[in-house]
Amino acid sequence: MPFPKVAFEEARDILRKPGHVPAKPDDLDAEGERILAEYVAAETGHEFLFITDCPASSRAFYHMRQVARPDLTKGFDLLWRGMEITTGAQREHRYERLVEQATGRGLKLDTLSDYLEFFRFGCPPHGGLGVGLARILMRLLNTASIREVTLLSRTPKRLRP
The missing domain is CATH 3.30.930.10 (Bira Bifunctional Protein; Domain 2)
Structure with a gap:
């Protein structure tokens, strides 16, 4: 089951x-x-x-x-x-949403740049x-x-x- x-x-x-x-x-x-x-x-x-x-x-x-x-x-x-x-x-695979969710948590985007860059031009x-x-x-x-x-x-x- x-x-x-x-x-x-x-x-x-x-x-x-x-x-x-x-x-x-x-x-x-x-x-x-x-x-x-x-x-x-x-x-x-x-x-x-x-x-x-x-x-x-x-x-x-x-x-x-x-x-x-x-x-x-x-x-x-x-x-x-x-x-x-x-x-x-x-x-989350949409760059803009990732940035929004990270900043909403107070995270510094420069510390996440390697991760975020992967999504900048699209990810499935x-x-x-x-x-x-x-x-x-x-x-x-x-x-x-x-x-x-x-x-x-x-x-x-x-x-x-």
């Missing part, structure tokens, strides 16, 4: 039922992801869940915005067994995603910590092996 999907706003509604309110209004936290996964598993029997229609405020400036709701992106998160393993989106519509290989391994191996599946684990307090 296809992976179930839930729009971000609906996901927030689902989380309110058991009383969970993530600290950030435009993002999900780890506990929220776990609760959503349990809910979807109970409702559909599925281990995977797409969260779609994510708020633009929590996404990269280059995520394409929805036409009818520019406060939302054409982005998604893929949860597996209660953990986000992939984030992706249709990417495209998408992209980032896969968390260590997170996938963590779920495959049912480990409690990502450190158990990462050869050289880095944390804010550990930068050396």
Whole structure:
């Protein structure tokens, strides 16, 4: 069966039922992801869940915005067994929109010049995603910590092996 999907706003509604309110209004936290996964598993029997229609405020400036709701992106998160393993989106390919979205975030265009130049003379519509290989391994191996599946684990307090 296809992976179930839930729009971000609906996901927030689902989380309110058991009383969970993530600290950030435009993002999900780890506990929220776990609760959503349990809910979807109970409702559909599925281990995977797409969260779609994510708020633009929590996404990269280059995520394409929805036409009818520019406060939302054409982005998604893929949860597996209660953990986000992939984030992706249709990417904005129109130079003027990229510049507008970057400046709207207060980003300095000169620091983005190499990226933006790629789009100046046209680029086809495209998408992209980032896969968390260590997170996938963590779920495959049912480990409690990502450190158990990462050869050289880095944390804010550990930068050396």
